Amino acid sequence: MSQSTSAMGNEKIKTSRRKFLKTATVLAGAAIGYSWLKSSQILLFAAEPKDESLPWYGIVIDIQKCIGCGNCAKACKNENDVPAEPFFFRTWIEQYTVKNDGSVNIVSPNGGIDGFKQTVPDEDIFKSFFVPKMCNHCAKSPCVQVCPVGATYVSPEGVALIDEKYCIGCRYCVQACPYGCRFIHPVKKVANKCTLCYHRLKKGLAPACMETCPTGARMYGNLRDKNSDLVKFLKEHTTQVLRPNLNTGSKLFYNALSSEVR
Amino acid sequence: MKFYVPPQIPRLALAFAIFITLFLVLRHFLVPDTFGKYGHYRAASLIDNAQPEIHYAGQQACFKCHQDIEDKKAQDVHSEIHCETCHGPGEKHVVSSKVEDILKPSGREFCGSCHIINAGKQKSAINQIDLNKHNVGKNCIECHNPHQPWEMKK
Numbered sequence: 067m068s069q070s071t072s073a074m075g076n077e078k079i080k081t082s083r084r085k086f087l088k089t090a091t092v093l094a095g096a097a098i099g100y101s102w103l104k105s106s107q108i109l110l111f112a113a114e115p116k117d118e119s120l121p122w123y124g125i126v127i128d129i130q131k132c133i134g135c136g137n138c139a140k141a142c143k144n145e146n147d148v149p150a151e152p153f154f155f156r157t158w159i160e161q162y163t164v165k166n167d168g169s170v171n172i173v174s175p176n177g178g179i180d181g182f183k184q185t186v187p188d189e190d191i192f193k194s195f196f197v198p199k200m201c202n203h204c205a206k207s208p209c210v211q212v213c214p215v216g217a218t219y220v221s222p223e224g225v226a227l228i229d230e231k232y233c234i235g236c237r238y239c240v241q242a243c244p245y246g247c248r249f250i251h252p253v254k255k256v257a258n259k260c261t262l263c264y265h266r267l268k269k270g271l272a273p274a275c276m277e278t279c280p281t282g283a284r285m286y287g288n289l290r291d292k293n294s295d296l297v298k299f300l301k302e303h304t305t306q307v308l309r310p311n312l313n314t315g316s317k318l319f320y321n322a323l324s325s326e327v328r
Numbered sequence: 329m330k331f332y333v334p335p336q337i338p339r340l341a342l343a344f345a346i347f348i349t350l351f352l353v354l355r356h357f358l359v360p361d362t363f364g365k366y367g368h369y370r371a372a373s374l375i376d377n378a379q380p381e382i383h384y385a386g387q388q389a390c391f392k393c394h395q396d397i398e399d400k401k402a403q404d405v406h407s408e409i410h411c412e413t414c415h416g417p418g419e420k421h422v423v424s425s426k427v428e429d430i431l432k433p434s435g436r437e438f439c440g441s442c443h444i445i446n447a448g449k450q451k452s453a454i455n456q457i458d459l460n461k462h463n464v465g466k467n468c469i470e471c472h473n474p475h476q477p478w479e480m481k482k
Contacts, residue, residue: 133449135442137413144417145383161448181441182448194447219369221377229373232360261377268378271386278384278413280442281453 121288122224123262124317126299127198129324131283134159134196138275138284139179145263145274153177154249156260157200157275162326164192170326197320197327198284200275201226201247201260202308205315209239209248209259218257224289224317225262233257244312262286289317383417386410390418393425397475404476405455414438414474439468 142157143150159178163171163186171186182196203226210218210226217233220226233256240248240257251258263273271277276284287296299305305319308327320327365371387410391398394411401407412418416431436459445456463471473479 130450131453133442133454134446137441141384141412141417146380163447181444182446184446184448186447188447191447196448216363216368216370219367219373221374222366227373227377229370229376231376232370232373264377265380266382266384269382271382271384274384277386277410280409280413282408 117222118290120222122290123203123267123286124224124289124296124300124319125200125203125262126285126287126296126305126319126321128283128285128303128321129195129197130322131281132159132196132198133281133283134161134178134182135280136177136179136181137278137280138198139177141274141278142260143179145266146261148258149252152252154252154258155179156247156258157198159196159198161194161196162324163194164324164326165190166192168192193324195322195324197323198275199245199247200318201262202245202314202316202318203260203262205317206313208242208244208312208314212238212242214238221264223267225264225267226259227261227264228257228259230254230256244309244314381419383419384412385417385419385422387412389422400473400475404478406475406477434467434469436468439474 136159139155139158142148142155146156148154148156153176155177158174159182160172160174161178161182163173165171165186167190173182173185175182178196186194203220203224205220205224207218207220207226210220213219214236215232215234217229218226218239219229235250235256237250237257240250243259248257248259250256263271263275266273273284273286276286285296285299287294289297291297299321300319303321305321306323307314307316307319308323309316360370360372362371363369366374390411397411401409414431414433416429418430420427421430440457440459443455443457445458449456468474471481473481
């Protein structure tokens with residue numbers, strides 16, 4: 067009885083050693099293979115830019131300063147040659163009005179490009195505020211993840227961009243963006259969205275919406291630079307991103323954001 | 329000791345080799361040049377995206393010639409407003425001053441686009457005017473200088 071058990075024990079050790087050696091060889095091979103693949107990115111497109119010398123852009127919108135004049139939306143259309151009609155916007159403004167009875171009235175006539183007329187009488191208003199919307203330039207963009215051809219991407223500066231020559235206009239990204247910031251360009255028939263005026267940033271100029279905002283409600287800056295105005299603002303204020311539950315890594319921070327905003 | 333290789337294996341291996349080679353050749357021609365340099369996209373697209381011409385020159389470009397306006401503006405509440413907010417995109421005018429496409433808006437509606445009273449605006453953010461009550465029938469710029477709003481004209 068006892069002999070047979072010890073024999074079985076020996077057998078067990080032998081097989082487990084063989085198994086161990088096998089697994090170790092396979093794992094080592096996989097590790098070496100992976101490191102080789104990683105070095106030749108031509109086969110594995112998972113390179114993450116980690117260039118610390120480049121800025122990593124973030125945006126702040128101060129809701130308390132926004133007056134809903136529509137200059138940002140107007141300037142954006144002028145700067146980026148977005149057709150005035152139909153009403154597609156790279157940036158637009160919404161007015162939220164919380165009434166005394168608790169209901170919320172949200173308006174955005176023509177994207178707020180011509181300003182707002184007060185639609186709710188003063189005596190019914192509990193509070194009211196403007197929310198400018200634009201691309202959140204997410205670090206983990208849903209729109210980038212769904213693109214089937216690699217035509218949309220986050221640039222090394224953290225700006226979500228579109229490769230217009232490569233986009234096939236499948237609209238997958240349009241429905242993937244949880245903030246509704248994308249549209250199909252009515253003339254070019256490819257996806258279009260806010261580029262944070264990438265062409266202006268590269269020339270050292272501010273994005274058109276921030277250049278023309280009369281109250282300075284919009285700010286952009288380098289999140290890597292701990293002394294930038296943007297980082298200082300984020301330290302000094304309680305800011306919030308839209309839909310934090312979706313874990314999009316949004317880099318558009320709103321100051322004084324109400325919970326009514328969707 | 330000789331391994332027994334089933335006859336279908338070499339044939340299958342050949343088929344796989346041909347398929348993989350074909351795939352790699354096709355891939356070589358189909359994948360654009362700079363694809364994958366920084367990530368899963370065409371690196372040259374970054375250059376494409378930096379190409380478009382600017383329309384808004386930025387107010388530093390305006391102040392190179394219009395120093396007098398900069399000094400005027402600095403003294404009053406409109407100092408933080410950049411020129412092109414009211415005057416429209418000015419890059420063409422900056423490149424050649426002969427191009428006179430600069431907007432010179434006037435009228436109650438234009439000033440009202442910012443200053444009209446609305447419950448959505450914070451009182452601290454801007455002076456708000458009820459256009460139906462404030463000097464009806466008069467143009468804003470008859471009294472206010474847009475560059476220096478509180479330097480009242482007589």
